[in-house]
């Protein structure tokens with residue numbers, strides 16, 4: 205059978221991201237079938253129409269990575285765009301349309317019905333191969349764990365089978381990312397074992413870590429480098445949620461001779477003192493800390509796996525190792541008040557040599573503790589449509605008041621960014637990428 209996988213994600217904020225999820229979906233499909241990937245960052249609808257005509261796929265897989273941009277003050281929503289695409293695909297193809305992806309997994313029933321697709325796969329996309337086999341043999345795909353159809357749902361289970369990434373060195377869309385910052389991406393494990401109250405990642409990827417062998421991660425890093433990558437981003441929910449594995453991966457990079465810089469998300473937990481210097485030795489350049497608050501009570505409320513002091517220690521260790529360090533803040537959760545925001549802002553004054561990204565307003569996702577809190581507090585009901593982003597409203601302070609406190613304190617400081625920097629920030633990054641700068645580039649804001 206011919207299978208076409210489409211990445212419709214054309215968002216350029218903070219920069220365009222390589223559709224790594226589809227490499228895994230493609231890697232799961234038996235070589236009996238022919239799989240092609242269409243990335244709408246490089247293909248126009250006209251090109252796609254020709255492809256549909258010439259290739260005539262029996263199944264189209266649509267990756268729904270982003271539902272919205274999770275920025276309360278500058279909200280963008282993508283579901284209508286996907287819906288229009290599905291209607292358009294129906295007008296030019298008779299293929300079965302199957303959705304999947306991290307955004308899809310967060311609200312599968314709602315997205316499936318909004319898009320009018322035939323099936324959806326909740327969680328890891330590797331079970332797409334099972335769906336393909338079922339379609340080939342005339343079995344009902346809706347009986348497969350994790351597959352949903354407009355009429356039924358099978359509960360997902362984490363994928364413990366083999367995951368194979370089919371990275372195509374010569375794929376035409378690679379050039380797009382190589383010309384825009386040279387960034388490709390890499391996964392070293394799935395799952396997050398932490399329990400932060402607002403976070404859907406453990407549902408998307410599972411709570412149990414599934415580790416990829418360090419040597420295999422390094423091998424893939426070399427392949428990316430061989431394809432021209434100048435930088436790679438590790439897409440793990442938190443790269444250091446298994447400290448030993450992250451150290452083993454870093455060591456494997458060194459042994460394999462990986463020579464390009466890389467970055468990833470880290471939790472500012474307690475590390476062995478030499479942790480960041482070992483990481484730096486293996487090429488780590490950018491540490492993106494998911495700090496979220498520097499108020500002791502808010503960190504406890506969020507169930508973060510660290511305390512205020514740990515943030516400062518981890519930050520200093522990263523700086524001492526010569527790394528670029530940024531911190532993400534998430535303000536406006538349960539119990540947030542002028543006092544907790546001020547406590548965070550006071551502590552932030554003591555974080556030197558860094559960039560601070562402030563996300564004000566926390567999006568409520570189903571199956572999180574924040575969802576249950578909002579429900580108990582009567583802020584949402586079980587009928588609230590969460591597909592349209594709904595942000596938690598703290599009792600003691602509104603979003604605008606937090607924004608005022610933050611902007612009064614940080615003024616025009618160049619190293620303080622509200623949200624991901626919006627289209628202006630993305631335009632600056634894009635201009636610098638055009639001039640040959642590589643990587644995420646926020647280090648130029650460090651003060």
Ligand code: B12
Nearest residue numbers: 225228265266267270271272304305306328329437439624
């Ligand atoms: C790493 C990451 C980033 C990095 C990416 C860096 C890079 N160079 O790639 C950065 C920090 C830049 C980033 C930015 C943003 N991100 Co982000 N990001 C992630 C994260 C942690 C991992 C994504 C990833 O690559 N995973 C690894 C791959 C292998 O997994 P995958 O894509 O999910 O694919 C698997 C399955 O989903 C499935 N699958 C995927 N496609 C398909 C298709 C089919 C047909 C099928 C069957 C299955 C399937 O199979 C794959 C293998 O199992 C996720 C959270 C998470 N843990 O998933 C958020 C996440 C995807 N991001 C999200 C968002 C919102 C954003 C931003 C909009 C935030 C912002 N305002 O800046 C931007 C958008 C950037 C863009 N241009 O699109 C949201 C999306 C949900 C939503 N609310 O819309 C997520 C889910 C986080 C969240 N809040 O819950 N992100």
Ligand code: SF4
Nearest residue numbers: 396398400403405441
């Ligand atoms: S550590 Fe990060 S990915 Fe893990 S649950 Fe907390 S916020 Fe989510």
